[in-house]
Amino acid sequence: MGSELAMTRTLIVGAGAAGLTCAKHLRQLDETRTITVLDKDPDVPYERPPLSKALSGAGSVSAGTDELKGAGIDVVFGTAVGVTVADQLLHTSGGDLGYDELVLAPGSRPHRPSWVSEEVHALHSLDDSRRLRQAVSAAGSAVVIGGGFVGAELAASLVSAGVTTTFVFREDALFRNRLGQAASDLLTRLHTEAGVRLIPNGTVADVQSGHPAQVHLTDGTTLHADLVVAGIGSHPDTAWLGDSGVLADDDTIRTDACLHTSAPGVAAAGDSVSWTGFDGSVMRSAHWTTARSHGRHIAIDLAAGTRTPFLEPPYFWSMQHGSLLQGIGHVDPQISEIEVLEGTGPKPGLLARYLIDGELVGAVAINHPQGFMAARADVEKHAASTLIR
Numbered sequence: 001m002g003s004e005l006a007m008t009r010t011l012i013v014g015a016g017a018a019g020l021t022c023a024k025h026l027r028q029l030d031e032t033r034t035i036t037v038l039d040k041d042p043d044v045p046y047e048r049p050p051l052s053k054a055l056s057g058a059g060s061v062s063a064g065t066d067e068l069k070g071a072g073i074d075v076v077f078g079t080a081v082g083v084t085v086a087d088q089l090l091h092t093s094g095g096d097l098g099y100d101e102l103v104l105a106p107g108s109r110p111h112r113p114s115w116v117s118e119e120v121h122a123l124h125s126l127d128d129s130r131r132l133r134q135a136v137s138a139a140g141s142a143v144v145i146g147g148g149f150v151g152a153e154l155a156a157s158l159v160s161a162g163v164t165t166t167f168v169f170r171e172d173a174l175f176r177n178r179l180g181q182a183a184s185d186l187l188t189r190l191h192t193e194a195g196v197r198l199i200p201n202g203t204v205a206d207v208q209s210g211h212p213a214q215v216h217l218t219d220g221t222t223l224h225a226d227l228v229v230a231g232i233g234s235h236p237d238t239a240w241l242g243d244s245g246v247l248a249d250d251d252t253i254r255t256d257a258c259l260h261t262s263a264p265g266v267a268a269a270g271d272s273v274s275w276t277g278f279d280g281s282v283m284r285s286a287h288w289t290t291a292r293s294h295g296r297h298i299a300i301d302l303a304a305g306t307r308t309p310f311l312e313p314p315y316f317w318s319m320q321h322g323s324l325l326q327g328i329g330h331v332d333p334q335i336s337e338i339e340v341l342e343g344t345g346p347k348p349g350l351l352a353r354y355l356i357d358g359e360l361v362g363a364v365a366i367n368h369p370q371g372f373m374a375a376r377a378d379v380e381k382h383a384a385s386t387l388i389r
Helices: 002-006 017-029 065-070 126-137 149-160 181-194 288-304 369-384
Strands: 009-013 034-039 073-077 080-084 089-092 095-098 101-104 108-110 141-145 164-168 197-199 204-208 213-217 222-225 227-230 234-236 266-268 273-276 315-320 323-329 337-342 350-356 359-366
Touching: 009 017, 009 095, 017 034, 017 065, 017 073, 017 288, 065 073, 101 288, 126 227, 141 149, 141 213, 141 222, 149 164, 149 181, 149 227, 149 315, 164 222, 181 197, 181 315, 181 323, 181 350, 181 359, 213 227, 266 288, 288 315, 323 369, 350 369, 359 369
Parallel strands: 009 034, 009 101, 034 073, 101 266, 141 164, 141 227, 164 197
Antiparallel strands: 080 089, 089 095, 108 234, 204 213, 213 222, 315 323, 323 359, 337 350, 350 359
């Protein structure tokens, strides 16, 4: 009885990439503590990235409840509604859960403009993915709304499946604000040559259901399509933390360099987190690779009873029209000087190096694997040598 009472209780909110990685890695490092994962999704725990990267249905996205139970990890289904830090209590739709260590990995919720309806497909849950796969099989034409990686990957997957695809996004050039002019030009070329119709500066006024559906843009354009898919971004699923004192002005969970919040015993991981990055700036990443790295880092610290800075530069990748895009580090064309090297392989490619005060802080490559490997090594070396106080 005494040993059971002495067990550390680790409670993880969220069963996405960050939460699951933290739970499984922590169990590998510590066989004695209790680990509980709170999951709001009715499906078994899974990781969302393959949903847009594997529209064809290849591969499995399920982590498996049996796998978690077999590792001695408890899964509780419910929704977090609040936390009382002083009492170490998480309040959920099914009652209160006590903890000694709390890891917040709630993820994000999709934006839902007024024109989003049941006829407009999103891609945020396993059920969304199932519905979309069924719809694609019967669609001859599609409109994809939203200019992020999810939208771009969806457009690429749809046109490769033989669906006539129109890609609508609000920016004046695809990914230019995010990656810079050179990368934008090449990605625009790849989409256009593959047959995707691009509509920049496109804002949706409303969507009328029907066969086909009608997508009305604010400039008066009307698009007709069998399938309408929205990949319009998301926001942190953190409203329930409003009184906790851990949120930043943008509703992200603000942490220090060690991924710990200002609340004692509370760490945070994943795309709902903003943290002090390797270069001292405030960072946020919506990519699942960073979510996994966050989860692994927190697990190592919890198992060892330490708090160490998370100095790993964010990494992301995207496959579009058979071309591999990879990124590492602090990629921000608004504040960086950008050096661009053209690719030399059989496919059109480039390497963009992002520098601040002459220091390499990030890189993006399209079909330039060797150049990216070298740039990644330099960025990681710089990050590892950075002291954050």
